[in-house]
Amino acid sequence: MLKELQESYGKIFEEGLMNEINQVGTLKEVPEGFKLMEIGDYIKSMPLLISGAIKILREDGDGDELLLYYLERGETCSMTMTCCMGDSKSEIRAIAETDTKLIMIPVAKMEEWTAKYKSWRNFVFDSYHTRLNELLNTLDTIAFSKMDERLIAYLKEKARVNKSNSIHNTHQEIAYELHSSRVVISRLLKKLERMGKIELHRNYLKILAL
Amino acid sequence: MLKELQESYGKIFEEGLMNEINQVGTLKEVPEGFKLMEIGDYIKSMPLLISGAIKILREDGDGDELLLYYLERGETCSMTMTCCMGDSKSEIRAIAETDTKLIMIPVAKMEEWTAKYKSWRNFVFDSYHTRLNELLNTLDTIAFSKMDERLIAYLKEKARVNKSNSIHNTHQEIAYELHSSRVVISRLLKKLERMGKIELHRNYLKILAL
DNA sequence: CGGGCTTTGTAACCTAAGTCACTGTAGAAT
DNA sequence: ATTCTACAGTGACTTAGGTTACAAAGCCCG
Numbered sequence: 001m002l003k004e005l006q007e008s009y010g011k012i013f014e015e016g017l018m019n020e021i022n023q024v025g026t027l028k029e030v031p032e033g034f035k036l037m038e039i040g041d042y043i044k045s046m047p048l049l050i051s052g053a054i055k056i057l058r059e060d061g062d063g064d065e066l067l068l069y070y071l072e073r074g075e076t077c078s079m080t081m082t083c084c085m086g087d088s089k090s091e092i093r094a095i096a097e098t099d100t101k102l103i104m105i106p107v108a109k110m111e112e113w114t115a116k117y118k119s120w121r122n123f124v125f126d127s128y129h130t131r132l133n134e135l136l137n138t139l140d141t142i143a144f145s146k147m148d149e150r151l152i153a154y155l156k157e158k159a160r161v162n163k164s165n166s167i168h169n170t171h172q173e174i175a176y177e178l179h180s181s182r183v184v185i186s187r188l189l190k191k192l193e194r195m196g197k198i199e200l201h202r203n204y205l206k207i208l209a210l
Numbered sequence: 211m212l213k214e215l216q217e218s219y220g221k222i223f224e225e226g227l228m229n230e231i232n233q234v235g236t237l238k239e240v241p242e243g244f245k246l247m248e249i250g251d252y253i254k255s256m257p258l259l260i261s262g263a264i265k266i267l268r269e270d271g272d273g274d275e276l277l278l279y280y281l282e283r284g285e286t287c288s289m290t291m292t293c294c295m296g297d298s299k300s301e302i303r304a305i306a307e308t309d310t311k312l313i314m315i316p317v318a319k320m321e322e323w324t325a326k327y328k329s330w331r332n333f334v335f336d337s338y339h340t341r342l343n344e345l346l347n348t349l350d351t352i353a354f355s356k357m358d359e360r361l362i363a364y365l366k367e368k369a370r371v372n373k374s375n376s377i378h379n380t381h382q383e384i385a386y387e388l389h390s391s392r393v394v395i396s397r398l399l400k401k402l403e404r405m406g407k408i409e410l411h412r413n414y415l416k417i418l419a420l
Numbered sequence: 421c422g423g424g425c426t427t428t429g430t431a432a433c434c435t436a437a438g439t440c441a442c443t444g445t446a447g448a449a450t
Numbered sequence: 451a452t453t454c455t456a457c458a459g460t461g462a463c464t465t466a467g468g469t470t471a472c473a474a475a476g477c478c479c480g
Contacts, residue, residue: 058346058349058350058353060350060353060354062354064354066349066353066354068349078338078342079342081335082335082338082339082342082343091343092346111331114331115325115328115331118325121321121324121325125291125292128288128292128338129292131342132288132289132292132338132341132342132345133292133301135345135346135349136268136301136302136345138349139268139276139278139345139348139352140268140270142349142352142353143270143276143352143389144270144272144274144276144389146437147436147437148436170456170457170458171457171458172456172457172458179353179354180437181437181438181439182458183437183438183439183440183458183459183460184436184437184438186457186458186459186460187437187460189458190458190459190460200458201446202445202447202457202458203447203456203457356466356467357466357467358466380426380427382427390467390468391467391469392427392428393430393467393469393470394466394467396427396428396430397429397430397467399428400428400429400430410428412426412427412428412475412476412477413426413427413476421480422479423478423479423480424477424478424479424480425476425477425478425479426476426477427474427475427476427477428473428474428475429472429473429475430471430472430473430474431471431472431473432469432470432471433468433469433470433471434467434469434470435467435468435469436465436467436468437464437466438463438464438465438466439462439463439464439465440461440462440463440464441460441461441462441463442459442460442461443458443459443460444457444458444459444460445456445457445458445459446455446456446457446458447454447455447456447457448453448454448455448456449452449453449454449455450451450452450453450454
């Protein structure tokens with residue numbers, strides 16, 4: 001585990017902290033689609049991402065979903081932290097977007113390290129910072145953009161975290177994450193194809209130029 | 211200042227911390243409508259609310275506004291904290307919703323206290339926690355609710371923070387904060403009046419039963 | 421009192437997006 | 451090869467909400 005840890009966090013954590021993480025953390029590998037957290041769960045450990053990506057989703061009372069953002073290498077889930085400290089339930093769902101490696105830290109260590117290690121405090125504050133800004137961005141897109149722009153932004157972001165210009169999802173799946181309907185997404189995708197920006201296939205699409 | 215401090219924060223901060231706040235903080239009173247922070251500002255001090263309420267607004271590139279949430283007694287602005295630590299610009303605008311009393315703390319103290327006082331750490335984490343949840347709620351409302359529900363929620367919340375069932379705003383002002391148009395808001399308000407839930411007047415309205 | 425603001429009410433219209441219903445089709449399964 | 455099924459395409463229609471335009475109050479102030 002030490003090797004992975006070094007690569008992703010070596011530059012930001014102090015040596016003492018690295019050693020502690022190495023001792024109490026457990027390396028975990030999960031496949032694409034693996035559900036790491038469900039709404040209403042109590043959380044007992046906190047993830048540090050080594051590789052891959054995790055998508056964070058929000059759901060309303062009627063089961064309608066909405067993609068909030070992705071977590072990537074070197075990041076952690078601020079929601080988890082707030083849950084742990086506040087001893088409250090998860091407000092979100094977390095699903096592996098790609099095959100993902102992460103280190104799980106027992107919650108108990110969190111507060112201890114916050115008092116003990118400056119680099120940990122900075123990391124935690126930085127996570128909150130990043131997350132708040134991601135949430136603001138998501139909110140902007142929803143409040144100020146129409147569906148066509150949101151779709152384009154979604155495709156770009158998805159291509160980025162998956163490091164591929166092929167997006168392997170059905171229109172229905174895309175519709176879920178954008179909280180829209182299949183018909184609307186099909187319509188807009190077709191329009192993008194006619195503009196020469198993407199190429200549609202069964203079960204996947206290719207981004208040509210967005 | 212010590213008196214105000216005691217009333218709002220006496221129960222949560224350690225004595226040593228209270229003394230420090232008393233020494234480096236400055237009491238500030240601002241009238242309703244006072245702009246405390248503008249998008250793009252660099253922040254050099256952090257507010258602790260004593261009384262009143264502050265509304266936090268987001269704006270897109272075209273000048274369209276959106277109300278995010280209110281800060282109230284005993285709370286602070288997480289955005290400010292992230293800005294200070296990350297040394298970045300403000301992403302939001304802050305305007306006093308009512309006459310407001312607050313204590314301003316120089317940014318420099320923040321990190322020092324985080325290492326030194328457990329109660330301060332808890333306060334800061336708790337603020338992040340509350341703010342993340344408020345943002346999620348706002349996002350829910352926008353993503354999953356229609357304008358009529360959003361309007362009702364808005365009126366209720368506004369009545370709550372103002373501690374009054376009279377809301378002194380023009381339809382235009384309400385429209386701005388909900389990122390809608392005056393005509394739409396007038397239409398929906400009229401509908402609420404016809405349902406006997408509110409009473410409309412020039413420049414203000416009264417909530418009867420929501 | 422009588423202009424000259426600002427605010428509110430309303431009708432007519434437009435557009436984005438959601439819904440329903442149906443067809444076409446690629447690919448897996450038999 | 452034929453059938454079956456999930457996925458995709460499309461027309462027709464509905465609705466929420468935005469836009470334009472204008473009339474009617476309310477209100478300030480000379």
